[in-house]
Each structure stands twice: as C-alpha cells, then as structure tokens.
Amino acid sequence: MRRRHLLLTLALFPLNAMAQRNPKPAFKGMELYSWPDHQSWRYALLPGTNRNKHWSEILAAGVDEASLKKKLAELAVNEVVFWQATCSGGVPTPLAFPPSEKVSEIEQLCGRLHIQLELIQGVPKANQ
Secondary structure, X not given: XXXXXXXXXXXXXXXXXXXXXXXXXXXXXXXXXXXXEOOEEEEEEEEOOOOOOEHHHHHHOOEOHHHHHHHHHHOOOOOEEEEEOOOEOOOOOOOOOOOHHHHHHHHHHHHHOOOEEEEEOOOOOOOO
C-alpha cells in the first residue's frame, strides 16, 4: 500500500519540482532538434554555439520524449531554446517538427517551466 501511494505521489508531482534546475541560463541558449523514428520522435537538446551542428552530433544526442522533458525541466528559469529542423554538413537529414499537437505539448511544458521556446521554421542555416 505504501509503495502504491509513493508511486502515485511521484506520478502527480510536477516535473520541474523533481529536477534540479541549472542556476543560470546557457550563455548562447540551447538548441533543440527533432526527427521521426519509426512510430515515435527523437529529440536532441544541445548547447547553443556559434557554429552549425552536424547531423552526426545531433543523432548521437538523441533521446525519447520522456527524457527530453526531464532535460527541459533541468534548464534554468528564463532559458532560451531554439527549436530548429536544419543542420549543416550537406547531408540530407530526417530533421523535422513533430505534429502540431506534440509541438503544442512541448510549448506548454516550456511555458510552465518558464523557458522561452523559439521555433525556427523554414530558415536554412548558412554552410549548408
């Protein structure tokens, strides 16, 4: 009985209250990438830099949606996340935005976590 109560409590506990948040936002924000993977979506959350990311490093950082939500909950209050569907390297990639319902769900989570989410749509990066 105690275990069931504990599991129920953890399930109802807000994500941001469970995670230890970074004390301050990343210097150049964070970059979020997404792509379809069979019947689900994969996500990569990487530190912002002055250079374009290559597909291989995005792919290596890929996580499922539950892991993405945990990573978002660890970001600092007022963090800026740039969600984009392009990368460099001249290699075709499956990068894309998920269906609007999924995008909306992640936008709402970021709002609750006080994270500024910017969708970068249809803007190819330099060096492609």
